[in-house]
Amino acid sequence: MRSRAWLVAALALVAAVAVLSLAVGTRAVPLPAVIDALFHGGDTRDALVVRTLRLPRTEVGLTAGAALGLAGAVLQAVTRNPLADPGILGLSQGAAAGVVFAIAFGLASGFSGYVWFAFAGAVVAACLVYAISLRGRGGASPVKLALAGTALSAMAAGATTVVLTSSSATLDQFRFWQVGSLSGRDTGTVVRMLPFLVVGAVLVLVCAPGLDALELGDDTARALGHRVQLVRGCAALGATLLTAAAVAAAGPIAFVGLAVPHLARRLVPSGHRRVLPLSALLGAALLPVADVAGRVVRAPAEVPAGVMTALVGVPVLVFLVRRKVAGA
Amino acid sequence: MTGLPAGTVVLRPRPQLSLLLHRRSAVVAGVLVLLLLAVMAVAACVGQTVLTPGEVWRTIRSGSGQYDLVVNQLRVPRVVLGALVGGALGVAGALIQTVTRNPLASPDVIGVGHGAAAATVLALTAGAASSPAALPFVSVAGGLVAATIVYLLAWRRGMHANRFVLIGVGIGVALSAVVQLYLADSQLEAAEQLKLWLTGSLNGRGWEQAVPLAVVLVLCLPALIWAGRAVRPLGLDDDTAAGLGVRVQRNRLAVTVLGVVLAATATGAAGPIGFIALTAPQLARRVTRTPQLPLLGSALTGAVVLVAADLAARTVLPPVEIPVGALTALVGAPYLLWLLGRANERP
Numbered sequence: 001m002r003s004r005a006w007l008v009a010a011l012a013l014v015a016a017v018a019v020l021s022l023a024v025g026t027r028a029v030p031l032p033a034v035i036d037a038l039f040h041g042g043d044t045r046d047a048l049v050v051r052t053l054r055l056p057r058t059e060v061g062l063t064a065g066a067a068l069g070l071a072g073a074v075l076q077a078v079t080r081n082p083l084a085d086p087g088i089l090g091l092s093q094g095a096a097a098g099v100v101f102a103i104a105f106g107l108a109s110g111f112s113g114y115v116w117f118a119f120a121g122a123v124v125a126a127c128l129v130y131a132i133s134l135r136g137r138g139g140a141s142p143v144k145l146a147l148a149g150t151a152l153s154a155m156a157a158g159a160t161t162v163v164l165t166s167s168s169a170t171l172d173q174f175r176f177w178q179v180g181s182l183s184g185r186d187t188g189t190v191v192r193m194l195p196f197l198v199v200g201a202v203l204v205l206v207c208a209p210g211l212d213a214l215e216l217g218d219d220t221a222r223a224l225g226h227r228v229q230l231v232r233g234c235a236a237l238g239a240t241l242l243t244a245a246a247v248a249a250a251g252p253i254a255f256v257g258l259a260v261p262h263l264a265r266r267l268v269p270s271g272h273r274r275v276l277p278l279s280a281l282l283g284a285a286l287l288p289v290a291d292v293a294g295r296v297v298r299a300p301a302e303v304p305a306g307v308m309t310a311l312v313g314v315p316v317l318v319f320l321v322r323r324k325v326a327g328a
Numbered sequence: 329m330t331g332l333p334a335g336t337v338v339l340r341p342r343p344q345l346s347l348l349l350h351r352r353s354a355v356v357a358g359v360l361v362l363l364l365l366a367v368m369a370v371a372a373c374v375g376q377t378v379l380t381p382g383e384v385w386r387t388i389r390s391g392s393g394q395y396d397l398v399v400n401q402l403r404v405p406r407v408v409l410g411a412l413v414g415g416a417l418g419v420a421g422a423l424i425q426t427v428t429r430n431p432l433a434s435p436d437v438i439g440v441g442h443g444a445a446a447a448t449v450l451a452l453t454a455g456a457a458s459s460p461a462a463l464p465f466v467s468v469a470g471g472l473v474a475a476t477i478v479y480l481l482a483w484r485r486g487m488h489a490n491r492f493v494l495i496g497v498g499i500g501v502a503l504s505a506v507v508q509l510y511l512a513d514s515q516l517e518a519a520e521q522l523k524l525w526l527t528g529s530l531n532g533r534g535w536e537q538a539v540p541l542a543v544v545l546v547l548c549l550p551a552l553i554w555a556g557r558a559v560r561p562l563g564l565d566d567d568t569a570a571g572l573g574v575r576v577q578r579n580r581l582a583v584t585v586l587g588v589v590l591a592a593t594a595t596g597a598a599g600p601i602g603f604i605a606l607t608a609p610q611l612a613r614r615v616t617r618t619p620q621l622p623l624l625g626s627a628l629t630g631a632v633v634l635v636a637a638d639l640a641a642r643t644v645l646p647p648v649e650i651p652v653g654a655l656t657a658l659v660g661a662p663y664l665l666w667l668l669g670r671a672n673e674r675p
Contacts, residue, residue: 083494128665135669143490144668147432150497151664154602158657161527166648254501303509310505317498318481321491 003268003278010281014062021058021288022050025295059190061288061305064246065256067197069283071242072257073264073276074204077211078235079130082262082320083146086122086243087254090152094125095247097156104163115196119244125152126240189249196245201280203238207231208272215270253306255313256283256290262320353616353625360628364411367632371407371639372399376646405534409597410638410652411631412541413530414604416594418612418630419552421605422621423587426559427580428492431667434606435471435591438496441600442503443474444592445526449507464540464596471592474499475584528601528653530638537597544593551586556623559583601653603660604630610667 022034029037029046037047038055068086075084086092098121099114101107107117129152133144210231213221218228246253264278287305290312294303372384377398379387387399421434428438435441447470448463478499482492507526558579561568591605611633612625634652637659641652 132665132669143494146494146497148665148668150437151661151668154657154664155661158602158654158661161654162645162650162658165527165650165654166645307505307509310501314498314502314505317501318495321494321498322481322484 003274006267007274007278007281010278010285013285014281017285017288017292018058018062021061021292022054024292025049025054056187056189057291058288059187060193060249061291062284063190063193063197064250064253065287066280066284067193067200067242067246068253068256068287069260069264069279069281070201070204070276071239071246072283073261073272073279074207074211074235074239074242075257076261077214077272078232078239079145080215081145083258083317085255085258086239086247087153087252088146088149088258088317090125090129090149090156091122091240091243092247092252092254093153093156093160094121094123095119095244096252097121097160098124099248100160100163104166115192115245115248118248119196119241121156122240122244122247125149125156126236128152130236193245193249196241200238200241200245203241204235205273205276207235207238208276211235211272212270250287251304251306253287253309255309255316256286258320259313259316260286262316350616350618353618353622356612356616356622357624357628360625360632364628364632364635367635367639368407368411371410371635372403374639374643375403401534405538406530406638407635409533409538409541410530410635412538412545413594413598413601414608414631414634415627416541416545416590416630417601417604417634418608418626418628419623420587420591420594421607421630422609422612422623422626423555423559423583423590424605425609426621427583427587430490430493431610432493432606432664433496434603435475435587436600436602436605437493437500439474439478439499439503440471440588440591441595441602442500442507443477444468444471444595445600446470446503446506447473448596449510449526453510464544464593467596468589468592471588471595472585474503475588479584526599527651528595528599528656529641529649529651530598531642531649531651533598541593541597544589548586548590551582552623555583555586559623560620599651599653601634601656603656603664604634607660607663608633610663 019031019034022038023029023031027046027049029050033044033046034050036042037044037050041047041051071091072085075086075089076082078084079089095118098117098119101121102114102117107113129145129148133148210221210226210228213224213226214228214231216224221228221231243257260282261275261279264275264282268274268278287309290308291305294305294308297303297308369381369384373379373381375398377395379395379399383395384399384403387393387395388404391400417435420440424433424435424438425431444467448467451463451466478492478496481499482495484491561576561579595601608630609621609626612629613621615629616622616625634656637655638652641650641655644650
């Protein structure tokens with residue numbers, strides 16, 4: 001019962017955050033005007049701001065946040081690593097590098113093109129990080145995964161820079177996208193994201209019982225009748241899809257996937273059938289909040305949402321490292 | 329002559345003075361100096377206009393002539409700066425890796441580079457540092473502050489290397505978020521310039537960056553000579569070192585500060601150039617085959633690697649110049665990954 005109450009509360013929070021994201025900004029729009037604009041349209045300046053500017057970025061924030069929260073929870077379970085996050089494991093920079101190559105070489109324009117390259121980049125990064133951290137004595141320890149991810153991120157960022165220095169047009173397109181900003185997205189972005197999100201979400205939710213078993217260790221999971229490699233592979237593929245879609249839409253946004261699952265695990269009893277949906281909802285609430293905060297902090301200038309999540313997320317990382325990895 | 333470590337000889341220029349010399353290290357150092365001079369010479373000759381060594385030499389000696397601009401004002405200062413920055417980063421890496429006993433803990437991994445970068449960008453955008461002479465101080469301060477924060481946050485009933493590195497990575501991310509913020513805020517032209525600086529580049533830099541760095545290096549020289557002796561017992565475990573009468577904590581702190589100052593000054597001169605401090609000491613140690621990270625060897629290796637990388641950065645994709653920091657990340661990150669793959673294999 002308690003976990004259902006938390007789910008309802010999280011849903012209410014998401015709704016509240018959505019309204020906040022529509023109403024708050026350089027131009028504050030009163031609540032009745034927001035509702036009026038949503039349901040009746042109209043040509044007033046308030047209505048235009050809400051419908052054409054804030055509605056799309058709110059939608060992107062909600063969906064990308066949900067995807068990252070879900071992906072983080074899954075990655076933490078798959079790698080048994082409390083520090084796992086699409087950003088820390090290098091998936092986000094890998095996806096970003098894929099997108100930059102697509103832009104620079106004219107291989108793709110627009111979201112539907114980007115997302116495939118983002119996906120390819122994220123998959124390559126995921127495979128490399130996992131393969132590398134498996135090597136050596138001690139296997140894929142949390143620290144090795146995190147450091148391998150960091151190193152791969154640096155490499156992807158280097159490759160990205162090489163491409164960007166050769167083309168200032170690409171840089172101009174890219175620099176806003178890179179920091180993880182939600183501004184300047186249109187409603188179509190979310191529609192094109194949806195198929196990837198749905199497939200990814202279904203994949204990871206199907207794996208939920210297997211993820212529970214994985215937490216007990218590979219041998220126990222096998223004894224319980226789970227096909228460990230299949231579960232791990234499916235869940236990782238789902239998380240990669242979710243990350244790629246989120247990165248293609250909003251740029252590499254760090255730490256949402258790190259912080260949210262930890263919060264979710266504290267609120268509901270263990271079990272991924274409860275933790276995963278709550279992580280998705282909390283992620284959906286967190287990213288728009290970061291976006292709104294970024295609009296307000298230095299108005300009229302905007303702070304990209306990705307910068308805000310990094311500034312909030314790093315203390316979480318420090319806290320986790322101090323508590324959990326000691327002696328790892 | 330018994331009791332000497334293998335491969336060492338004792339030099340006695342005077343009866344009171346004796347020097348313990350690792351033979352292979354000395355040979356390697358000599359070879360590295362020659363290599364550095366060779367790479368610097370090639371870098372001075374090659375570019376958009378390719379000159380013969382004779383032409384370059386004549387231009388340097390006369391200080392004027394047809395190629396004065398290219399040689400005396402662009403290439404020579406740039407090559408010298410590259411050697412100084414690479415050397416400073418190499419030594420800094422060797423010092424910090426010895427102190428933390430962790431090959432992963434290079435200055436850029438523990439937040440020094442990002443701290444120096446963030447401080448410099450903040451100072452530049454705030455207009456606080458209008459003269460280039462002030463920038464090294466700003467970046468040293470930024471690097472020291474960042475390293476201090478990382479150190480304090482990682483300290484919990486003792487220092488654990490992995491915790492140190494992970495928190496350093498985290499603080500680095502937070503600081504680069506601050507930098508990104510200013511990047512997205514500024515105009516395109518300014519953003520391109522900042523971006524170039526932030527990836528680490530020697531392009532358009534010269535004596536005004538090289539001279540302050542050289543001054544700092546000279547000032548650090550006595551400390552480095554002291555550190556060369558002090559780091560030797562720090563490679564042992566704490567109890568053994570303390571048993572030998574070494575003041576472990578004090579020496580460790582002093583060596584760390586020295587490393588941070590060197591790395592931060594280099595960053596202030598050329599932007600955060602990643603992975604030189606990480607790779608140079610390890611490369612040097614493999615060549616010298618010493619159990620310790622050789623300080624002089626690390627410095628020379630860092631200088632050779634950076635000058636060569638800069639040469640590649642401006643000649644691989646003409647007419648485009650790749651920021652050398654992007655190139656060192658492309659080459660250095662796989663090395664870090666390889667290092668991780670081998671972690672724990674050695675005792």
